[in-house]
Amino acid sequence: MAPVASRFVIDQRLLRTDLDAVKASLSRRQRPAILDEVDHAARLDARLLDIARERDEIRAKVNTISKEVGGLRRDGKVDEAEALQAQSKEHGGREKVLAAEHDEVSQALRDILLGIPNLPSDATPDGASDDDNPVVIGPINLLDDYPEHQRVPHWETADALGILDNERATKISGAMFTMQRGAGATLARALCQYGLDLNADAHEEMRVPSLVSTATLTATGQLPKFADDAYAIERDDLWASPTAEAPLTSIYAGETLDDTALPIRLMAHSSSYRREAGSAGRDTRGMLRAHEFDKVELMAYSTPEQAPDLLDDMVARSERAIAELELPYRVIEICTGDMGQSHHRTFDVEVYAPGADAWLEVSSVSWLGDYQARRAAIRLKRHDADGKPIKGTEFAHTLNGSALAVPRVWAAIIENCRNEDGSVTVPEVLDPYMRGITTIAPTA
Template sequence: MLDIKLIRNDPEAVKAAIARRGEPTSVIDDVVRLDARVRAIGTERDDIRAEIKQLSKQVGALHKDGRGDEAAELQTKSRALGEREKALGEEADGLAEELRSTLLNVSNMPAPDAPDGLTEADNVEVRVEGHDPESYGPHQRIPHWESAEELGILDVDRAVRMSGSMFVMYRGAGARLLRALISYGLDRNRDAFEEIRPPTVVKTETMTGTGHLPKFADDAYHLERDDLWAIPTAEVPLTSMVAGEILDEAELPLRLMAHTSCFRREAGSAGRDTRGLLRVHEFDKVELYSFCTPEQAQDMHMEILARAEGAIRDLGLAHRVLDLACGDISGAGARTYDIEVFAPGADRWLEVSSVSWCTDYQARRANVRYRPTEGKGTRFVHSLNGSGLAVPRVWAAIVETYRQPDGSIRMPDVLLPYLGGMTEITGAR
């Protein structure tokens, strides 16, 4: 969430920033109004509390001296104050809650240099690499859901039978390729990132802490009996890892990475992208994540982008980098770059990574701070995240890009160390 003090001091600037996303700015006025009332009532309540504390001390002293009558008098007075305090308290709490929930629905302010525009059509293409539409042979123009099924390395029908539509199953060499991609994705970042294997199922509290609830409840899987949620991304447990903590500046930047399954109901996109691996309910992903100081954030954003893009580039996949327009940046982000690979068979660009700089927006909500080495007090950290490797779509792009005229699929060189001598896929085994 946004800094209430910033809104208080300069509501117009905040409104201007929010407007760039195409979101209504009237909520800012609501926030300012609520905030003023919360503070006014809060001050009054605090004064009464202070008075009650004073009286209570006196009561104690009087009892000790055996002056019960005088004490009883003060008690009556204090009791009356207590009722007033309670009433004020309820009002203050109610308003504070309203303020908080209003504030939670305000998205982060886009970075000043994020491109203008409200839709993905306004995204700015930063660069394209390795893409030449003329260069693809007819053998590469076969969508993976056809070629992979034919080779027996992807089995959608049976997965659907056991789990429903939009679930998939990899088999044989296909499963091995998937596993190789995960190891590859983790290993190439091992120089700087700590590998985490977090739980994939978390409490309601945890999902709420990262802002995935209540807003995206419809998009997440819920285990009702135990009131647990399947994570939509490793971002959830990674953020929660340090939620509420105060870090030392010396430990920053904290770099974390995690491979997990990610679960998404895709409630809003039923019927779209249903073929093959374009959009699935459960997928593997290697997530890169960092907490750092505001000063380190810019470089860290570039570092994560470079690492995510590097992984795609070294796999030899055609790809492009987009600088997202304000209106297309997700709620917590201030600046986001997307990486899309080109899948020649499906004949379309597939988003495989979204690298976001969330400034202190997430940290404020999760309450992650750090203690500066110089100076006193605490500051909120900045958080950044990006998919290091979203497996299914990369898998699909490899299967399509590396398909040979004879129908076999050559393996990218960088994956060979993970494939135990398998240089091509000619069948499931």
């Protein structure tokens, strides 16, 4: 199947029919520069329409004339045909100029539209930064006071237990790569299996490619704006996927989905690759931030009507993964000023790490509206009550979220489950995956 060029971003028609509403909605993201871009886009869009109208008129003339020429030639009326041909050629010249202009303007418009973020949901709380993100669930399992033996950073504990060897990971690949060994590696793998098993009741397991095309990363919104955050393999025009969200969302790119088949719910365990440009030197110790990490991602394609319930369900699933590990956590909702470019509404699950004394983001669950579906050209075909297809299509909605991001949960377990003697008790729900290891103690 040919790669699908992304053609749509936010609904271009809204720029014409309801520009003020678009600007009112986007102003809630509290970044004034966006509004200027919207205005610019609206101007270009209006110009584009004018050009297209004129170009189409000329094309209509050329089409008509060409048909006449064909008829005349068949009848052997060569002179008349040639006169018409000359006329058509003139039109052709003007058409070419207009077509070039159209291409130029539409490219410019596309470039701007690709950078304009999604409209926030009406339900998304207003706010300027992460300080304004309200806590909507919890804190749960949080102790009033943490004993000394839990106030140890996970990298110190892991080092003592011999389950983390970042020094050698650095030797192999460079700074900010991690390597778990022994029971640490087993624990990391166990978390993946646990995350998958927990959601297998509703989500189909996929094993997706780790290297993805430019079109794929553009569809989910990583490109063109955040190219510096991803690893590029230029020789082959591929990118190391920064999240399984990208390949999962492009599975149905360019396809039209029946509403009767929705929702489609998928999940994938994958490695994720991030350059962390701009974060060099931050969280360099332990497992909090790395260029490569594993996670289990949930993803859903839905109708607009199904999306809100699916969002709730996916947040509940992310929450449950942490709750059953008996880790302290809370769920926050992301406010308009802090929400990612593609997102319509977002919830984060955060786990408390007593050693680092910090809330760590371990999951982010988002409803994307039709933002990604437009970019990826994922259409929705509706059917009436009798099951007959309704003429025309619209765009599907997409949702995604991490069911379980390994490194930070791993770190939270090492810190929260540390015993006085320095060993770590593995949460019970991981028993089926730990090959009999219930406690991680020093091997020496």
